[in-house]
Amino acid sequence: AQKITQTQPGMFVQEKEAVTLDCTYDTSDQSYGLFWYKQPSSGEMIFLIYQGSYDEQNATEGRYSLNFQKARKSANLVISASQLGDSAMYFCATSGGSYIPTFGRGTSLIVHP
Amino acid sequence: GAGVSQSPRYKVAKRGQDVALRCDPISGHVSLFWYQQALGQGPEFLTYFQNEAQLDKSGLPSDRFFAERPEGSVSTLKIQRTQQEDSAVYLCASSYQGAPQHFGDGTRLSIL
Numbered sequence: 462a463q464k465i466t467q468t469q470p471g472m473f474v475q476e477k478e479a480v481t482l483d484c485t486y487d488t489s490d491q492s493y494g495l496f497w498y499k500q501p502s503s504g505e506m507i508f509l510i511y512q513g514s515y516d517e518q519n520a521t522e523g524r525y526s527l528n529f530q531k532a533r534k535s536a537n538l539v540i541s542a543s544q545l546g547d548s549a550m551y552f553c554a555t556s557g558g559s560y561i562p563t564f565g566r567g568t569s570l571i572v573h574p
Numbered sequence: 575g576a577g578v579s580q581s582p583r584y585k586v587a588k589r590g591q592d593v594a595l596r597c598d599p600i601s602g603h604v605s606l607f608w609y610q611q612a613l614g615q616g617p618e619f620l621t622y623f624q625n626e627a628q629l630d631k632s633g634l635p636s637d638r639f640f641a642e643r644p645e646g647s648v649s650t651l652k653i654q655r656t657q658q659e660d661s662a663v664y665l666c667a668s669s670y671q672g673a674p675q676h677f678g679d680g681t682r683l684s685i686l
Contacts, residue, residue: 465616494673505667506617506677552616560673561607561630564616 463488463555465565472570474543481528482538482568496534496554496562497527499547508551512536543572562570576600580666580678587656588686595651595681599668606649608641609665609672617665623649653683661685
């Protein structure tokens with residue numbers, strides 16, 4: 462079984478600044494994946510970034526990077542140069558070998574000018 | 575369209591009625607997932623298909639919930655004898671392989 466903990470219910474950041482969204486996970490699987498998704502107020506879930514448990518390098522996708530610290534079971538999302546369009550709910554998720562992600566409760570990010 | 579399509583976008587039903595929610599995945603996508611998202615919560619896994627085979631239905635909350643994907647493309651999630659606690663957004667996602675990458679806009683179900 463997998464579990465995700467996102468302790469920040471809400472975060473505020475000024476436009477063009479960087480922000481880190483926290484995520485810790487718990488899994489009994491040796492091989493697992495870590496995901497981040499974005500859900501704007503329109504409701505559509507958007508896949509952002511993926512990290513495999515055996516990947517040695519932190520995953521990056523454009524302005525998104527995943528700060529993976531395996532020993533701490535931490536998979537924080539870093540958004541550089543925040544934009545107003547980044548305002549949304551952000552969900553961390555983890556999957557074992559089944560590829561079925563278990564989601565956290567999410568963090569609300571508001572980017573203000 | 576090129577994305578995952580879900581219909582209806584909104585559904586209102588009276589308690590006790592049956593409802594059917596449809597998901598049209600991206601063409602060629604093998605994997606299809608259904609999630610239930612209650613207000614203010616993260617999505618909760620319901621069921622997973624690989625082509626027409628339902629490989630995991632461990633998340634279905636009761637035997638009132640049934641999902642099928644008979645030809646390995648379109649999937650239908652059916653809820654019988656709906657109850658108020660079934661009110662939620664139902665998300666469908668697909669991928670060519672592995673974990674879900676493409677989600678639909680969801681069906682918002684309200685049970686009165």
